[in-house]
Amino acid sequence: MTQDELKQAVAQAAVDYTLTRIDDNSIIGIGTGSTANCFIDALAEHKAKFCAAVASSEASAERLRRHGIDVVDLNSAGTLDIYIDGADETNPDLELIKGGGAALTREKIVAAASKEFVCIADGSKWVDTLGEFPLPVEVIPMARSYVARELTKLDCDPVYREGVVTDNGNVILDLYNFSIPNPRETEAQINSIVGVVTNGLFAQRPADVLLLGTEEGVQKIEGNSNK
Numbered sequence: 001m002t003q004d005e006l007k008q009a010v011a012q013a014a015v016d017y018t019l020t021r022i023d024d025n026s027i028i029g030i031g032t033g034s035t036a037n038c039f040i041d042a043l044a045e046h047k048a049k050f051c052a053a054v055a056s057s058e059a060s061a062e063r064l065r066r067h068g069i070d071v072v073d074l075n076s077a078g079t080l081d082i083y084i085d086g087a088d089e090t091n092p093d094l095e096l097i098k099g100g101g102a103a104l105t106r107e108k109i110v111a112a113a114s115k116e117f118v119c120i121a122d123g124s125k126w127v128d129t130l131g132e133f134p135l136p137v138e139v140i141p142m143a144r145s146y147v148a149r150e151l152t153k154l155d156c157d158p159v160y161r162e163g164v165v166t167d168n169g170n171v172i173l174d175l176y177n178f179s180i181p182n183p184r185e186t187e188a189q190i191n192s193i194v195g196v197v198t199n200g201l202f203a204q205r206p207a208d209v210l211l212l213g214t215e216e217g218v219q220k221i222e223g224n225s226n227k
């Protein structure tokens with residue numbers, strides 16, 4: 001199977017799972033990226049079965065609206081029953097690296113505001129130790145150089161993602177050559193640097209469920225909070 005076919009398969013599995021978790025009053029949290037796009041497209045034919053969506057990016061909001069799905073502001077949605085999103089890496093504890101699409105801050109907010117976080121990923125995203133994928137950090141523009149100098153002290157190589165401005169008007173530093181054996185601690189440590197908005201480690205609030213697309217089929221893996 002190609003990577004695209006694996007993404008389609010996990011997206012369909014995520015739609016089937018979501019339909020068991022929602023009712024017609026539900027507002028669904030929806031993430032960003034190519035796997036999330038497959039999910040949006042597959043969910044569209046069931047749009048009568050839920051009320052609306054909260055999107056983690058302008059791009060996802062636009063795609064949802066094109067399908068005729070109502071998109072509402074998180075402030076008016078309250079706690080969401082479920083949030084579905086992709087990832088750049090996941091470890092066996094369902095701690096993630098996210099932000100390859102620069103939407104990490106809104107993704108983290110929507111995940112935090114949801115009862116259940118379902119991660120959808122093809123098998124290439126599965127790792128034992130996070131950090132092969134460069135860790136994205138969203139930074140206030142005027143703090144970019146200062147934050148990069150502070151990050152260097154953590155023994156990694158920060159690289160400015162040129163030409164990218166987040167939906168929040170900020171910039172991204174990607175941390176290369178950074179093995180992350182203790183994701184919860186590293187997440188807190190980076191977030192404590194003045195000028196950092198947030199970083200792409202989702203360890204303090206990991207996924208609750210992972211739907212992983214493999215050659216053998218879609219595997220459902222429960223996180224520690226569900227065991």
Ligand code: 5RP
Nearest residue numbers: 033034035086099100101103
């Ligand atoms: C966007 C993200 C995406 O979830 C992540 O980059 C995975 O994307 P894709 O599904 O295209 O591989 O965090 O900020």
